[in-house]
Amino acid sequence: MxxxxxxxxxxxxxxxxxxxxxxxxxxxxxxxxxxxxxxxxxxxxxxxxxxxxxxxxxxxxxxxxxxxxxxPPVYPTSMRDFLTFEAHVDGMERGHGAPGVPEDWYLAPIFLFMAPHAVTGPYDDVEMPPDTERLDFELELAAIVCRDVRNASPEEARDAIGGYCVMNDWSARDVQGREMKLKLGPSKGKDFATTIGPWVVTADELEGFRDADGFLDLPMTVSVNGVQVGADRSGHMGWSFEQLVQHASRASWVKAGEVLASGTCASGSLAESWGRTGSLTPPPLQVGDVVEMTVEHIGTIRNHVVSAASTAPPVPPARRRVATSA
Amino acid sequence: MxxxxxxxxxxxxxxxxxxxxxxxxxxxxxxxxxxxxxxxxxxxxxxxxxxxxxxxxxxxxxxxxxxxxxxPPVYPTSMRDFLTFEAHVDGMERGHGAPGVPEDWYLAPIFLFMAPHAVTGPYDDVEMPPDTERLDFELELAAIVCRDVRNASPEEARDAIGGYCVMNDWSARDVQGREMKLKLGPSKGKDFATTIGPWVVTADELEGFRDADGFLDLPMTVSVNGVQVGADRSGHMGWSFEQLVQHASRASWVKAGEVLASGTCASGSLAESWGRTGSLTPPPLQVGDVVEMTVEHIGTIRNHVVSAASTAPPVPPARRRVATSA
Incomplete structure (x- = not known):
C-alpha cells in the first residue's frame, strides 16, 4: 500500500x-x-x-x-541518518586521502541527527543554499517509524517500521568540509533541504524483496538532467533497517514519526566520484539542474535546483577571548 | 519570570x-x-x-x-548544540594532540543536531549508558525558541528567544570517540540523556546581564558530589545567542519549541581536563555520583547517575560486501 x-x-x-x-x-x-x-x-x-x-x-x-x-509524507519528530554503505564510505575516505574503509565503520552503524524542519516535498524546488560552490545530492532509502521503541528487540524493531520512502539528503560539500574539521559533523552543510517521498510504501508490501539475510534489497538510481549518474541496491547496506532501529534505540527513544535513513548508497553522490577521481567530475549541481531519484517498488522524487528567494548575511567571526583578557 | x-x-x-x-x-x-x-x-x-x-x-x-x-521545560521540536567556548575547544583539541583552536572555529558557529527525545527533567536520575567507561557531563546554557524564523535579522533573532535554561549534555566519551573517527560527529555517545531545566527564565528578565557587546554574561558552575570541578561565564561565548539564531536560520527553519545550546563552557566537562593533563583526572562519572550545575540568575539542575534498568545487546558488525561479491 x-x-x-x-x-x-x-x-x-x-x-x-x-x-x-x-x-x-x-x-x-x-x-x-x-x-x-x-x-x-x-x-x-x-x-x-x-x-x-x-x-x-x-x-x-x-x-x-x-x-x-x-x-513530505511525514514532518519528522526526529531524524537519524546512518552511514551503512561500505562502498560509499570507501570512496569518501579515499577522497580524504585515507586508504579505504576504517575498521571502526564495521563495528556499529553510526549516524547523525538531521534537521527535521528541513524536509521538503517530493517534487518541491530546492533553493541553492548560501556559501556553496559544491552542491551535491545523496541517494538514500528511508524508513518511517510508527511506534515508540527503546531497547528494541528484533521483533519490536520490525514492528516499529511502518514503511519506506526515497530520500535526497542535499549537501553543500564545501560548507560541510569546513565544518567537519571541528569534529562534530556537518551543520549548515546539510540543514537547508532534505527531500523525502514521493509517498510511503508500507513495510508489508515489500516483504517479498528481502534477501536471504532479511535485508531489504531494492535497486536505487539517481540521474541529473536525465542522465543516470549513480546506481546501487539497498541490499548492499551493512546492516538491515531493523538493526538500525535496534542500534538507535539502545538506551534511547526512537519515536513514532521519526525517520531513519540508510545513508548514501555507492555512487549515490557526486562527492564520492570527486573523492575517487580527484576532480570535480561530474560537476557540482547548478541552478536549473534536475535531480531525479528512483527506488524500485517505491517511487521517484524529482527536484529542480533554483536560486534562493532571499538570503541573510553571515554572522561575524567569533569574539576572541584574547581581546577580553587583554 | x-x-x-x-x-x-x-x-x-x-x-x-x-x-x-x-x-x-x-x-x-x-x-x-x-x-x-x-x-x-x-x-x-x-x-x-x-x-x-x-x-x-x-x-x-x-x-x-x-x-x-x-x-523538562520543553520537549524540543529540534535541538541544535553549538561549540561556542574558545577555551573548551582549545582543551579538547590539545587532548587530540592538536596545537589549539583551529582557525576554522573562528569563522562561524558550528553545531550538531541532538536527540530531541533524550531530554530529561532537572532532577531526574540519569541511567549509565551501555558500553562506556568514560561517562562525562557538559555544562551549557540553552535558549528556548518561541517563534518560527528563517533568515532571521538581528531583531527577529532577538524576538525568537523566549528564555533560557541550564543544560547538561551527558556524553560517553569512549563511545563518541569511536564514532567520531567516521567524521559525522557523535551518535550513541550523546543520545541517551540531555538534562534541561530547572525552568525557563524569560529573556526580558535577563536583559540587565548583557555585557557591552550585548552578550548574556552569567556565571556558570558544575560540581560532582558537592565539589566544584568547573566554572566559567556565558559572556565567554564566541557568539551571542542572537547570532546563533541568525546563523542557524540562514536558509533553514528554526522553529518554536527548538532548543539552541551554547556548547560546553571552559572547564565545563571532565574531558577537557583529560585533554589538558593526559590523565583521567578527575575520574569519569560512576553510578552513585551526583552532578549539580548552576547558572546564576537561572537556577540549578541536579542529577544522580544510576544503573541502567535494562539494556539491549549490541547489533552485530556490518555484513561485508566482500562476502556478497565473492
Missing part, C-alpha cells in the same frame, strides 16, 4: 491530507482518507484495519497528481 | 502543566497556570499578556517542590 501526504491548491497552506495512491503513470490517482487520518497512525494500525480504511478511500473519487501538491 | 513544566504525583504519567515559579529555597512555590497554558506559547506572548496571566496564576495556591515532579 502506498500512502501519500498532500494538499489541494484550494486548501489552506498548512492543510494536510492523507491519500491512498492507486494506479501508475497517467492513471495514478490519490484517494483521500477521512480528513483526520494521520499517515503515521495509519502505519501503526493493524494490516486488516488499514486495508479496511484503504477500501473506503478507494471507493471515493481519486485525484490526479496534477490536482494536488504532494507534501 | 520563571516558568516551569511539572506534574503532580496524582496526575497521569503523560500530564504536563505549566507553573509560575515564585520565591526561593524552602519558600519556592509553583503556581499553576490554566490547564491548557503551553510554556512555549507563554514565551511567545507579549510581556503584558504574559504578566497578566502570571498575576492570575500567582493569585492561586502555590505548590512546594516536594509536591511536584519538574519536567
Amino acid at each position: 502506498r500512502l501519500a501526504a498532500f494538499r489541494r491548491p484550494s486548501d489552506e497552506p498548512g492543510d494536510r491530507l492523507t491519500g491512498l495512491v492507486l494506479g501508475q503513470g497517467e492513471h495514478l490517482r490519490i484517494h483521500p482518507f477521512a480528513v483526520d487520518a494521520d499517515l503515521v497512525v495509519l502505519l501503526a494500525q493493524s494490516r486488516d484495519r488499514r486495508e479496511q480504511l484503504a477500501d473506503e478511500a478507494a471507493a471515493g473519487d481519486g485525484l490526479p497528481l496534477s490536482d494536488v501538491v504532494l507534501l | 520563571r516558568l516551569a513544566a511539572f506534574r503532580r504525583p496524582s496526575d497521569e504519567p503523560g500530564d504536563r502543566l505549566t507553573g509560575l515559579v515564585l520565591g526561593q529555597g524552602e519558600h519556592l512555590r509553583i503556581h499553576p497556570f490554566a490547564v491548557d497554558a503551553d510554556l512555549v506559547v507563554l514565551l511567545a506572548q507579549s510581556r503584558d499578556r504574559r504578566e497578566q496571566l502570571a498575576d492570575e496564576a500567582a493569585a492561586g495556591d502555590g505548590l512546594p517542590l516536594s509536591d511536584v515532579v519538574l519536567l
Whole structure:
C-alpha cells in the first residue's frame, strides 16, 4: 500500500491530507482518507484495519497528481541518518586521502541527527543554499517509524517500521568540509533541504524483496538532467533497517514519526566520484539542474535546483577571548 | 519570570502543566497556570499578556517542590548544540594532540543536531549508558525558541528567544570517540540523556546581564558530589545567542519549541581536563555520583547517575560486501 501526504491548491497552506495512491503513470490517482487520518497512525494500525480504511478511500473519487501538491509524507519528530554503505564510505575516505574503509565503520552503524524542519516535498524546488560552490545530492532509502521503541528487540524493531520512502539528503560539500574539521559533523552543510517521498510504501508490501539475510534489497538510481549518474541496491547496506532501529534505540527513544535513513548508497553522490577521481567530475549541481531519484517498488522524487528567494548575511567571526583578557 | 513544566504525583504519567515559579529555597512555590497554558506559547506572548496571566496564576495556591515532579521545560521540536567556548575547544583539541583552536572555529558557529527525545527533567536520575567507561557531563546554557524564523535579522533573532535554561549534555566519551573517527560527529555517545531545566527564565528578565557587546554574561558552575570541578561565564561565548539564531536560520527553519545550546563552557566537562593533563583526572562519572550545575540568575539542575534498568545487546558488525561479491 502506498500512502501519500498532500494538499489541494484550494486548501489552506498548512492543510494536510492523507491519500491512498492507486494506479501508475497517467492513471495514478490519490484517494483521500477521512480528513483526520494521520499517515503515521495509519502505519501503526493493524494490516486488516488499514486495508479496511484503504477500501473506503478507494471507493471515493481519486485525484490526479496534477490536482494536488504532494507534501513530505511525514514532518519528522526526529531524524537519524546512518552511514551503512561500505562502498560509499570507501570512496569518501579515499577522497580524504585515507586508504579505504576504517575498521571502526564495521563495528556499529553510526549516524547523525538531521534537521527535521528541513524536509521538503517530493517534487518541491530546492533553493541553492548560501556559501556553496559544491552542491551535491545523496541517494538514500528511508524508513518511517510508527511506534515508540527503546531497547528494541528484533521483533519490536520490525514492528516499529511502518514503511519506506526515497530520500535526497542535499549537501553543500564545501560548507560541510569546513565544518567537519571541528569534529562534530556537518551543520549548515546539510540543514537547508532534505527531500523525502514521493509517498510511503508500507513495510508489508515489500516483504517479498528481502534477501536471504532479511535485508531489504531494492535497486536505487539517481540521474541529473536525465542522465543516470549513480546506481546501487539497498541490499548492499551493512546492516538491515531493523538493526538500525535496534542500534538507535539502545538506551534511547526512537519515536513514532521519526525517520531513519540508510545513508548514501555507492555512487549515490557526486562527492564520492570527486573523492575517487580527484576532480570535480561530474560537476557540482547548478541552478536549473534536475535531480531525479528512483527506488524500485517505491517511487521517484524529482527536484529542480533554483536560486534562493532571499538570503541573510553571515554572522561575524567569533569574539576572541584574547581581546577580553587583554 | 520563571516558568516551569511539572506534574503532580496524582496526575497521569503523560500530564504536563505549566507553573509560575515564585520565591526561593524552602519558600519556592509553583503556581499553576490554566490547564491548557503551553510554556512555549507563554514565551511567545507579549510581556503584558504574559504578566497578566502570571498575576492570575500567582493569585492561586502555590505548590512546594516536594509536591511536584519538574519536567523538562520543553520537549524540543529540534535541538541544535553549538561549540561556542574558545577555551573548551582549545582543551579538547590539545587532548587530540592538536596545537589549539583551529582557525576554522573562528569563522562561524558550528553545531550538531541532538536527540530531541533524550531530554530529561532537572532532577531526574540519569541511567549509565551501555558500553562506556568514560561517562562525562557538559555544562551549557540553552535558549528556548518561541517563534518560527528563517533568515532571521538581528531583531527577529532577538524576538525568537523566549528564555533560557541550564543544560547538561551527558556524553560517553569512549563511545563518541569511536564514532567520531567516521567524521559525522557523535551518535550513541550523546543520545541517551540531555538534562534541561530547572525552568525557563524569560529573556526580558535577563536583559540587565548583557555585557557591552550585548552578550548574556552569567556565571556558570558544575560540581560532582558537592565539589566544584568547573566554572566559567556565558559572556565567554564566541557568539551571542542572537547570532546563533541568525546563523542557524540562514536558509533553514528554526522553529518554536527548538532548543539552541551554547556548547560546553571552559572547564565545563571532565574531558577537557583529560585533554589538558593526559590523565583521567578527575575520574569519569560512576553510578552513585551526583552532578549539580548552576547558572546564576537561572537556577540549578541536579542529577544522580544510576544503573541502567535494562539494556539491549549490541547489533552485530556490518555484513561485508566482500562476502556478497565473492
